[in-house]
Amino acid sequence: AQSVTQLGSHVSVSEGALVLLRCNYSSSVPPYLFWYVQYPNQGLQLLLKYTSAATLVKGINGFEAEFKKSETSFHLTKPSAHMSDAAEYFCAVTHSNYQLIWGAGTKLIIKP
Amino acid sequence: DTAVSQTPKYLVTQMGNDKSIKCEQNLGHDTMYWYKQDSKKFLKIMFSYNNKELIINETVPNRFSPKSPDKAHLNLHINSLELGDSAVYFCASSQGGKNEQFFGPGTRLTVL
Numbered sequence: 001a002q003s004v005t006q007l008g009s010h011v012s013v014s015e016g017a018l019v020l021l022r023c024n025y026s027s028s029v030p031p032y033l034f035w036y037v038q039y040p041n042q043g044l045q046l047l048l049k050y051t052s053a054a055t056l057v058k059g060i061n062g063f064e065a066e067f068k069k070s071e072t073s074f075h076l077t078k079p080s081a082h083m084s085d086a087a088e089y090f091c092a093v094t095h096s097n098y099q100l101i102w103g104a105g106t107k108l109i110i111k112p
Numbered sequence: 113d114t115a116v117s118q119t120p121k122y123l124v125t126q127m128g129n130d131k132s133i134k135c136e137q138n139l140g141h142d143t144m145y146w147y148k149q150d151s152k153k154f155l156k157i158m159f160s161y162n163n164k165e166l167i168i169n170e171t172v173p174n175r176f177s178p179k180s181p182d183k184a185h186l187n188l189h190i191n192s193l194e195l196g197d198s199a200v201y202f203c204a205s206s207q208g209g210k211n212e213q214f215f216g217p218g219t220r221l222t223v224l
Contacts, residue, residue, distance in 0.1 A: 001198045005164075032210055041218075042218070043202055043216050043217045043218050044155075044202070045115075046212045072168060078222075090155065094209075094210050096209070097209030097210060098143060098160045098162060098167045098168055098170055099160060100157070102154075104153075105153045105154070105155075
C-alpha cells in the first residue's frame with residue numbers, strides 16, 4: 001500500500017539558511033509526487049510535482065525537489081529561507097486514480 | 113477569477129443542525145474532491161467525483177452527502193451536525209485523477 005512519511009512535524013531554520021523538508025514514500029507503481037504549501041488560513045497551493053520526467057524538479061518561490069528512486073525520497077529544498085516561507089508543507093503521492101496519499105505535513109518556522 | 117471557490121468561508125452552527133457547503137470550479141476540470149482538515153492539519157479525503165459520478169467514498173458517516181449537479185459544482189450537505197464535525201473543509205479539483213489538485217480557500221465549520 002502506498003504511504004507518505006514526512007520527517008519532522010516542525011522544522012525551524014534561520015532566515016537565509018537552507019530549507020530541507022523530508023518526504024519518503026512507498027509505492028507499488030511509478031509514482032507521481034507532489035509538494036503543496038498551505039499558508040495560514042488559506043487553501044493548499046501546488047509548489048511542484050514529479051511525473052517521471054526530470055528527477056530534479058523546480059517549483060515556485062525558489063523551491064526544488066529531487067526524486068530519488070533508490071531512496072524512495074522526494075525531499076524539498078530551498079537555498080535561502082525567507083520569512084514569507086513560513087507555512088505548512090505537504091508531500092503527496094498518487095495512490096490510485098482519483099486519490100492522493102498525503103503526508104502529515106511539516107510546519108516550517110523561520111527565525112529572524 | 114477564483115479557480116476553485118467555496119461558500120461560506122466560515123460556518124458556525126449548533127449541534128443537530130443541517131448545513132451545506134458549496135463548491136464551484138471554473139477550470140474545466142472533470143474531477144472534484146472534498147477533504148476534511150482537522151486541528152492538527154491532517155488532510156483526509158472524503159469524496160471524489162469524476163464527471164459527476166462518485167468515485168471515492170471514504171469511511172465518512174452517512175450524515176455527509178455530496179451532490180454534483182454538474183462537472184463544475186460539488187456541494188456537501190451535512191445532517192445532524194456533531195461536535196466532531198468541527199474542522200476546515202476543502203474542495204479541490206483536477207483534470208483526471210492523477211494530476212495536481214487545485215484547492216479552494218476552505219470552509220471553517222464550528223459546531224457548538
